[in-house]
Amino acid sequence: QSFPQKRQCAFQVAPQNKIYATVGNVSGSVQLCENTECCVGYYVVIDGQLKVDVRACDIAEKSCPDATCKAQMRFNGRVIKCVCNTDLCNSNITWPLESEEPQLAYPYSRGDMMKTAAILIGALIILGLMITAAKRLSLSKERNEDSHSLDDSGVPPLCSCQATRSCEIDVADIELEQIVGHGNFATVWKGKYQGSVVAVKVFPAGWKHKFAAEKEIYELPLMKHAGIVRFLGTGRKPDGDNWLIVLQYAEYGTLHSFLRDNTSNWMSSLKLCQSLSQGLAYLHSDIRRHDVHKPYVAHRDLSGSNVLVKADGTCALCDFGCSTILRSSSGHCYRQNDTANMESHAQLGTLRYMSPEVLEGSINLKNTWSLMQADMYALALLLWEIWMRCSDLFKGMSPSGVVPKRLLPYESELGASVTKESLVLYVCHMEKRPVIPQHWQLLPQGPDLEEILTDSWDVEPDARLTAHCVADRLVALQSCYSI
Numbered sequence: 001q002s003f004p005q006k007r008q009c010a011f012q013v014a015p016q017n018k019i020y021a022t023v024g025n026v027s028g029s030v031q032l033c034e035n036t037e038c039c040v041g042y043y044v045v046i047d048g049q050l051k052v053d054v055r056a057c058d059i060a061e062k063s064c065p066d067a068t069c070k071a072q073m074r075f076n077g078r079v080i081k082c083v084c085n086t087d088l089c090n091s092n093i094t095w096p097l098e099s100e101e102p103q104l105a106y107p108y109s110r111g112d113m114m115k116t117a118a119i120l121i122g123a124l125i126i127l128g129l130m131i132t133a134a135k136r137l138s139l140s141k142e143r144n145e146d147s148h149s150l151d152d153s154g155v156p157p158l159c160s161c162q163a164t165r166s167c168e169i170d171v172a173d174i175e176l177e178q179i180v181g182h183g184n185f186a187t188v189w190k191g192k193y194q195g196s197v198v199a200v201k202v203f204p205a206g207w208k209h210k211f212a213a214e215k216e217i218y219e220l221p222l223m224k225h226a227g228i229v230r231f232l233g234t235g236r237k238p239d240g241d242n243w244l245i246v247l248q249y250a251e252y253g254t255l256h257s258f259l260r261d262n263t264s265n266w267m268s269s270l271k272l273c274q275s276l277s278q279g280l281a282y283l284h285s286d287i288r289r290h291d292v293h294k295p296y297v298a299h300r301d302l303s304g305s306n307v308l309v310k311a312d313g314t315c316a317l318c319d320f321g322c323s324t325i326l327r328s329s330s331g332h333c334y335r336q337n338d339t340a341n342m343e344s345h346a347q348l349g350t351l352r353y354m355s356p357e358v359l360e361g362s363i364n365l366k367n368t369w370s371l372m373q374a375d376m377y378a379l380a381l382l383l384w385e386i387w388m389r390c391s392d393l394f395k396g397m398s399p400s401g402v403v404p405k406r407l408l409p410y411e412s413e414l415g416a417s418v419t420k421e422s423l424v425l426y427v428c429h430m431e432k433r434p435v436i437p438q439h440w441q442l443l444p445q446g447p448d449l450e451e452i453l454t455d456s457w458d459v460e461p462d463a464r465l466t467a468h469c470v471a472d473r474l475v476a477l478q479s480c481y482s483i
């Protein structure tokens with residue numbers, strides 16, 4: 001597409017949004033757009049004030065029918081976006097209707113404010129008393145019910161893994177029925193344990209260190225969440241040849257095979273995405289509850305084969321064999337993480353899902369944040385895969401109106417088996433990402449989906465969203481667009 005005269009847009013971006021600097025020559029606070037006639041503005045509401053986040057040429061090259069930059073609310077009004085098609089039109093934001101302008105100032109009188117303050121203080125005192133009473137109640141409840149499930153799986157709580165003590169299972173009680181998966185290190189069986197259907201991951205003696213690494217993660221305190229496959233215990237065959245990890249059984253198998261065999265409507269896709277990002281957000285959290293502590297954990301091998309789909313259509317993370325327990329805020333470090341050991345693990349993970357910094361070997365392994373942000377890149381690819389199999393995102397919109405056949409990230413561009421060299425060139429040097437269908441821009445939720453993806457697979461780890469943020473945005477999407 002060419003334009004008779006290049007569009008000029010106001011330019012103001014934070015350093016982490018440097019991608020915008022690449023879409024046109026910048027001179028001072030003006031940018032000359034290379035191949036779009038659209039200017040864009042993003043604003044965030046902080047402490048009741050509208051703050052500029054981005055003013056630049058629009059990188060998404062979407063249509064921009066308006067001459068002035070009309071506000072569009074995003075994420076429950078937390079982000080405001082505007083797109084327009086005249087020179088420097090993004091210098092100012094306009095409000096389509098007076099009434100839509102957010103109340104950023106608080107026009108209350110001093111008297112009103114004093115009254116409100118007095119009511120608030122009173123309410124806070126009452127709330128404080130109620131919280132103290134509730135805490136006492138929950139503490140005594142938790143003591144009584146320490147081993148009870150937080151989970152929605154219907155699997156009976158077989159043992160308490162809340163504390164650090166390990167969960168030894170007598171292998172004589174386990175019945176192995178059929179093999180459901182082979183990994184590089186273990187064979188996974190469907191089986192029965194005390195009347196419940198379970199998955200049993202069997203490690204040969206030679207992979208004992210892999211078994212121990214994964215067991216260590218599952219046995220961390222508070223590692224119970226609906227978005228993390230439920231750990232039931234470990235065992236050892238009497239002959240000592242095999243080590244076993246017993247897990248909740250996921251009826252639909254891996255997300256990889258689920259997406260190959262099924263398409264989903266919008267709400268089911270959103271459910272997969274929400275549970276996946278909530279599971280990762282929990283894994284990435286440092287949680288203290290009374291005297292137990294769950295440290296931050298980076299998964300480090302997030303892929304469609306390491307996410308399971310349960311009978312209720314939600315995802316659960318599994319395969320923590322490459323995971324790293326990260327230095328806690330108190331400075332105490334659980335898993336050995338001396339630099340030499342970590343360097344040898346610089347390129348853990350599944351090639352296709354490796355983040356640019358992991359592919360290039362430039363990731364800072366000593367930095368907690370970096371390892372978690374590498375997981376975020378893989379999460380973005382998984383969200384893209386889920387949405388590419390969502391029937392409501394293609395209905396009557398794509399040329400054929402049918403959901404494309406299942407494709408892995410970069411499969412259409414680089415083929416079914418990628419090499420590291422081709423990925424480094426494509427993902428790191430050319431900064432390319434999986435193609436987002438153009439017609440999504442015309443769907444009510446399309447621009448939000450695109451923003452979540454582009455903000456999560458950014459080349460700069462620091463610019464990527466956190467898993468908590470993605471989970472929040474997906475929850476906001478549910479209330480906005482419940483097709």
Ligand SMILES: Nc1ncnc2c1ncn2[C@@H]1O[C@H](COP(=O)(O)OP(=O)(O)OP(=O)(O)O)[C@@H](O)[C@H]1O
Binds near residue numbers: 186321
């Ligand atoms: N809880 C479960 N419920 C159902 N199927 C499962 C479960 N856990 C694992 N599987 C199946 O077993 C396969 C291998 O499991 P997993 O990825 O944990 O093994 P691994 O040897 O650690 O694999 P990798 O080579 O990726 O490290 C999975 O891809 C999946 O098909």
